[in-house]
Amino acid sequence: MLGIPVRKDISFYASQQIEEQWFEQTLDHFNPVDTRTWKQRFFINDTFHTKNGPIFLQLGGEGNADPIWVVEGQIAANYAKRFNAMSVLLEHRYYGKSWPTEYAFILALKNMSVENLQYLTSQQALQDAAYFIEYLTTKLALSDNKWVIFGGSYSGSLAAWFRAKYPHLVVGAIASSAPIEAVVNFKDYLSVVSDSLGQKCDDAIKEATHELSLELDHPVGWKSIEKQFKLCEPFNGSIVDDVYNLVSTLAGNIEGVVQYNKDNRDFEGAVATNITIDVICDVMTNTSIGAKALDRYMKVNDIILEAYNQKCVDFKYEKFVKQLQNTDWKSSAAAGGRQWTYQTCVEFGFFQSSDLKSQPFGPYFPVEFFIKQCADIFGPKYDQTLLEKSIQFTNNFYGGYALKVRKVLFPNGSIDPWHALGVTKDLNQYSKALLINGTAHCADMYPESQKDPKELTEARNHIINTLNDFLTAQ
Known part of the structure; x- marks a missing residue:
C-alpha cells in the first residue's frame, strides 16, 4: 500500500x-x-x-x-x-x-x-x-x-x-x-545489512555501486545520475559532501527496508511497510528489469520515492545541514531529527559508516563524514575529540x-x-x-x-x- x-x-x-x-x-x-x-x-x-x-x-x-x-x-x-x-x-x-x-x-x-x-x-x-x-x-x-x-x-x-x-x-x-554499547563508528551495522540481503542481492548492489562510481568520475555521468535518480537539484560530482550524502541516502533506502523488514508497523500509520527485502532483492537480481545493475538500483530508488510520495531525491549536503540547524519547534527538524542528531553527537555516536570493506555500498560515507555533520550542525567544538570523550563517559556510566x-x-x-x-x-x-x-x-x-x-x-x-x-x- x-x-x-x-x-x-x-x-x-x-x-x-x-x-x-x-x-x-x-x-x-x-x-x-x-x-x-x-x-x-x-x-x-x-x-x-x-x-x-x-x-x-x-x-x-x-x-x-x-x-x-x-x-x-x-x-x-x-x-x-x-x-x-x-x-x-x-x-x-x-x-x-x-x-x-x-x-x-x-x-x-x-x-x-x-x-x-x-x-x-x-x-x-x-x-x-x-x-x-x-x-x-x-x-x-x-x-x-x-x-x-x-x-x-x-x-x-x-x-x-x-x-x-x-x-x-x-x-x-x-x-x-x-x-x-556506545560506539563512534558503527560499521557493523552494514555487516548485518549485507548478511540479511543474501549473497546474490548483496553482489548485485556491489555491482550497482561499482557502476555508480564510474558515473561519478566524469560530468557526463553526473547528468545521467541527476536524471535517472530523479535528483531535486543539478548534481556536481566534484562536491564531495554532496556525493557522500547522495550515496548514503541511496544506501539508506535499503538499510531502512532491512531494519524494518516484514514488521507490523502499519498499525501506527507507518508508510512503505509493504516494501521488504524480498521486494528489493527481486528487483536487484532481475536482469529483465535492466541489464545493468545500476538500472535496477535506479528502479529501487523509484519504488522508495513512490512509497513515500516524494518527487525527487534531496541530496544537497548544505541543505541537509541547514535543515538540522533550524532551532524552531515549528520546523521539520523538530520532528526528532535535530534532537536525535544532537544525542548521537554528544552521547552515543552510532554512526552507520561505510568503513567496513565487505559491505556493498562502497567507501562513500566514512565515519569522518558523520563527525563532520556534528560540527557543521552544532558548532566546531562538536568534533571528534568531544565525541570520543562523550562515548567514553556513556559506556563508563552505564x-x-x-x-x-x-x-x-x-x-x-x-x-x-x-x-x-x-x-x-x-x-x-x-x-x-x-x-x-x-x-x-x-x-x-x-x-x-x-x-x-x-x-x-x-x-x-x-x-x-x-x-x-x-x-x-x-
Missing part, C-alpha cells in the same frame, strides 16, 4: 479515547539549585487493570509518543490483558510535545538551540522516568503495585539502564532491540557490554542491524538474551499478525513467561 496507511477504525477511535495527560517535571535533575519545571506528556490505559495489578511503563524514544501504543501495541493488547496491568506511555523529553523549552517563564529556553539542548540527555530522561513513577504512585495510590519497564531501540536501552540504575522502582525490564544488571530480558531480531550492538548472549542467569530468528527491529513489540513467523510467536510467549517470573519473584 502506497501513501499513509489508513488505521483500522477500532484502533484509531480507541486511541482517541486515551486522554493526553501532563505533569510537572524538573528541568535539570542534577542541579538542585535550578528549580525550573516543564510539562511532560503521558498516556494511560487502565482497561484491564485491577487493584493489585502491575504497572507496565513503556518509555518513549526519539519521536512522538502515540497513544495507539497503549491500545494496540503488544504490551497493552497482550501482556497487560494477561496480567491485569495498567499500560502507561511516557513521552521522552524534547520529543513529541514534551518540550522543556515551551513555557513562557523559561524565557531563555524557547527553542532547540545548542544551549537549550544541554538538558537533552539519557541521564535526564532516566531521572524523568524515576520522578514520574514516584508521581504516579502517589497520585493513583499504587504503592503496593509492581512496575515493569519496557522500551524498544533507544528506549529499550533506557529500559535496561533504568533497571540497572533504579532497581528499587521496577521489578524487571524488557529491553527490545536495545543497543547497549557499563556498555559489561552492563551489570539483573531481571532484564533482551529481545533482538536476527535481521535487525542494531542487534550488533545489543545483548545476544545471556549477561547472567537473571538477565538473558532472546535472539528471534528471521525478525527485524522491535518486531516483538508490534501487534500480532497472521503473517508472524513461528519464532516471533514463541518469543512473545517467552516474554510472557519472563514477566510472570518478574512479578512473582520475592
Whole structure:
C-alpha cells in the first residue's frame, strides 16, 4: 500500500479515547539549585487493570509518543490483558510535545538551540522516568503495585539502564532491540545489512555501486545520475559532501527496508511497510528489469520515492545541514531529527559508516563524514575529540557490554542491524538474551499478525513467561 496507511477504525477511535495527560517535571535533575519545571506528556490505559495489578511503563524514544501504543501495541493488547496491568506511555523529553523549552517563564529556553539542548540527555530522561513513577504512585495510590519497564531501540536501552540504575522502582525490564554499547563508528551495522540481503542481492548492489562510481568520475555521468535518480537539484560530482550524502541516502533506502523488514508497523500509520527485502532483492537480481545493475538500483530508488510520495531525491549536503540547524519547534527538524542528531553527537555516536570493506555500498560515507555533520550542525567544538570523550563517559556510566544488571530480558531480531550492538548472549542467569530468528527491529513489540513467523510467536510467549517470573519473584 502506497501513501499513509489508513488505521483500522477500532484502533484509531480507541486511541482517541486515551486522554493526553501532563505533569510537572524538573528541568535539570542534577542541579538542585535550578528549580525550573516543564510539562511532560503521558498516556494511560487502565482497561484491564485491577487493584493489585502491575504497572507496565513503556518509555518513549526519539519521536512522538502515540497513544495507539497503549491500545494496540503488544504490551497493552497482550501482556497487560494477561496480567491485569495498567499500560502507561511516557513521552521522552524534547520529543513529541514534551518540550522543556515551551513555557513562557523559561524565557531563555524557547527553542532547540545548542544551549537549550544541554538538558537533552539519557541521564535526564532516566531521572524523568524515576520522578514520574514516584508521581504516579502517589497520585493513583499504587504503592503496593509492581512496575515493569519496557522500551524498544533507544528506549529499550533506557529500559535496561533504568533497571540497572533504579532497581528499587521496577521489578524487571524488557529491553527490545536495545543497543547497549556506545560506539563512534558503527560499521557493523552494514555487516548485518549485507548478511540479511543474501549473497546474490548483496553482489548485485556491489555491482550497482561499482557502476555508480564510474558515473561519478566524469560530468557526463553526473547528468545521467541527476536524471535517472530523479535528483531535486543539478548534481556536481566534484562536491564531495554532496556525493557522500547522495550515496548514503541511496544506501539508506535499503538499510531502512532491512531494519524494518516484514514488521507490523502499519498499525501506527507507518508508510512503505509493504516494501521488504524480498521486494528489493527481486528487483536487484532481475536482469529483465535492466541489464545493468545500476538500472535496477535506479528502479529501487523509484519504488522508495513512490512509497513515500516524494518527487525527487534531496541530496544537497548544505541543505541537509541547514535543515538540522533550524532551532524552531515549528520546523521539520523538530520532528526528532535535530534532537536525535544532537544525542548521537554528544552521547552515543552510532554512526552507520561505510568503513567496513565487505559491505556493498562502497567507501562513500566514512565515519569522518558523520563527525563532520556534528560540527557543521552544532558548532566546531562538536568534533571528534568531544565525541570520543562523550562515548567514553556513556559506556563508563552505564557499563556498555559489561552492563551489570539483573531481571532484564533482551529481545533482538536476527535481521535487525542494531542487534550488533545489543545483548545476544545471556549477561547472567537473571538477565538473558532472546535472539528471534528471521525478525527485524522491535518486531516483538508490534501487534500480532497472521503473517508472524513461528519464532516471533514463541518469543512473545517467552516474554510472557519472563514477566510472570518478574512479578512473582520475592
